[in-house]
Amino acid sequence: MKNIQYLFACLFVFLFASCKDDENNVIPTVDHFLVAEGKTASGKKVKLWSAEKDLLVAYNKLYVSVQNADSSYTGDPAVTLTPVMDMGTMKHSSPVEQPVYDASTKLYPAGVVFSMPSGDMGSWTVTAKVDQEEVTFPVNIKSSPANTKYTTTFVGSDGTAYTITLVDPSGPKIGLNDLVVLVNRRESMMSFPAVQGLTLEVTPEMPSMGHGSPNNVNPAFTSGGRYAGKVNFTMTGDWRLHFKVLKGSTVLAQDVALDLLF
Amino acid sequence: MQDSLQLDELVVKGIHGEKKTNILTPTDKVLESTPGITMIRRGNFAMEPAIRSLNNGQITMTIDGMRIFGACTDRMDPVSSYIEPNNLSGIAITENAGENQVGGSVGGGINFKLKEPEFSNERTLSGSAGSGYETNGNAMQGFAGVTITGQNTALQIDGIYRRSGNYKAGGGDAVFFSQYEKWNGHLAGKVRVGKNAFIKGDYLQDEGYNIGYPALPMDVAFAKAKIGSVAFVSENPETNTRWETKLYYNFIDHAMDDTKRPKSMVPIHMDMPGTSRTAGFYSTFSQTLRKKHHIQARVDGFNNELSATMTMYPDGASEMFMYTLPDLGRSGIGAAVNDHISLTALASVRLSGRMEWLHDYQFSQAGKEQLSGIYPGDLSRDRLVGNLGAGMDYQLSERNKLSLDVSRGARAATLQEGYGFYIFNRTDGFDYMGNPDLKQETSVNLNLTYQYKSSRFSASINPFVYFFRNYIVGALLPDYSVMTIGAYGVKRYENIGSARLYGASLNLVWSPVSDLKLSSNNTYTEAKDRAGNWLPLIAPFRSVNTINYQLKAFSFSAEAVLNGAQKKTSPEIYGEQTTPSSAIFNLNAARTFTFEEKGLLRLFAGVDNLFDNKYFQHLDVQKVPRPGRNVVVRATFSF
Known part of the structure; x- marks a missing residue:
């Protein structure tokens, strides 16, 4: 008798599972973490995913999925993300690499830089705008681990405030690593456009030892606000990572530092 | 030329005297008193031998023909530190690269031959035991060994323990971190498997603990070696042939330690462990034809894997880890032939050669990734290394003999020279990077030996010269920042176009009456690179003069060891300072008691550095003073 129960249970699971496998209803097969979900006024289900368990004061790889009420997918509506820090007396945003639809995963990968942690100072939200409809997700941003600094702001010699953020290596290892940084400028409290055409020079250092490493490659502009090079961790x-930032021959900043730990 | 230093036969030969025969003297000190050998000294333990000042990868060191490589990145554990005189039947030193059968070299090699029990018609039991004490460092040693022989089986077990506290330099100042403790055990067995064939097995374990290296920034927590082999030997006295095939494996586990040093000497606490594993085989065949033609051939193969890491623990920051030897391997196969032909009663020629193919590689992904930051692409390398030698001996007259040797030697860079990662060299104070693209270092060596021998007097004079190509030295890497706190900069191993080493030795033995013997061993070497800079670690003039007097069961000896000043240094290029001359006097006396039934008791007392001079020698790293006066007493008993 017991065996028959098991058999039914298995059959049920099988049917249920195969239903989920329906071509048009693929749930984003992600080893990503669901950050928040919501519905637009017209009933579209919008979910925000993260590559990492925690959202940090850093560059965060986020994903948006958009589904109809019946969980089917409908094309690729335009999606933008706006992070907002509400500090009571004031609000500000932070740099974003806006989502671009990826048909193979049916996801919108994006990059969001959170510039400070959630807490007594204020709280973060991320607003997803899907075809003119908005869904706002509250998000909790944690400080990056002690002795790390993945994003920083500096005021250049041209009077502009810039942010420089480490994108890669996201998993640093001993040896030669790909180095990607994102540079944005603060146009207003709510607008942080990408900056092209700067010259960056990188010098790694181990602060507890005082030594550097050889064979680093200065990051060169690629696209958006990204600059790609190589960093050698011995x-x-x-x-x-010490960065010297130049715009043409003008030195915007002599030494802007990001800190890693692995 | 094959010099053979039969430790058990030294007294019989009467060349070097009592001191070297004593089984309680550590291997490095036995080597140090051998003419032509100089020692690089980093502490009171594990001095590193050099043949005519050529050292490290320039020479080979093998145990009973087995390849074995130290695990320490700072050369704290030369192979000679893992064997003890009680394990050995002899030490064979070859300065002729072509005649070195075991591996490619530019300066020859040292082979430590393990003791082997012999078969006998009747079962016999013999043994020996002894103990010694030294006042300087409050050092003691104890050893014991037993040999059982029989018609079809033979077994031998021996072991030694030695320890020392900090020694005192001349004048009485203690040299801190010069202590050590070690034990060593060796088991050898033979079983006859045919009329002319037997199988033998060897297992040697050597473990040192709490070893101080006053010349280096770190000490050693432990240095352990496990060395094993099985061999099949077939000997045919009718055809004068011997054929031995051996399989072997050895494992060295080494850990540096800075926890005993005062905090002020340790800017950052670190762990630096290293391992070395070598598996291999060899097969040697030798035959003597019509007593005039002696031929020896060998084929061999080995695989060595080295791994060493460093983990640093800074105050208030995260620990830091890296490989200093990023999982490195070397495989080799080789073949060698030595042929000694007597042309006439007066003249003979020696022809020899070795070819080997070596493959260097990295055996882990993490190791490869770490070096990707320094060198692009696949870093495995292949090399074909060839050594050739030719020699001639000619008996000019009854008392005069002339020998001439020409050899061409070649060696691959060591894995440390090829792939080392910021390895600190205390000799010049630089961090060193390996260079996988090093070319082979080669040498052409000319050796002339003239010997005169009469019943009371013998003399030999031996001028030699080495012409090197692609000599491997460190060259400054200006853009690199140092890893070791306090290092002067970073160097990388590079080939320099050429270098030259030349010198001569003069050995005199005079025995005016039969119980009295005076001997003098003198060696001089100097070496320059292409640009005329003096090369480092070259020993200056050295003269060891001994008087031995035998009075029935008593023997007395007095020894003067003179080292000339070394002013031929190039501090700005190789970071080496000059060294003043030194003169040290040693005295000793021994008495042998022979017992009627069976047995021999030998009592020994001696004073090293009689006048308590404070001194160091040129190859002493960091110029740490050597031991002051040391009174040694020993008793050994054998039956």
């Missing part, structure tokens, strides 16, 4: 531990 050992694990605390590493500080």
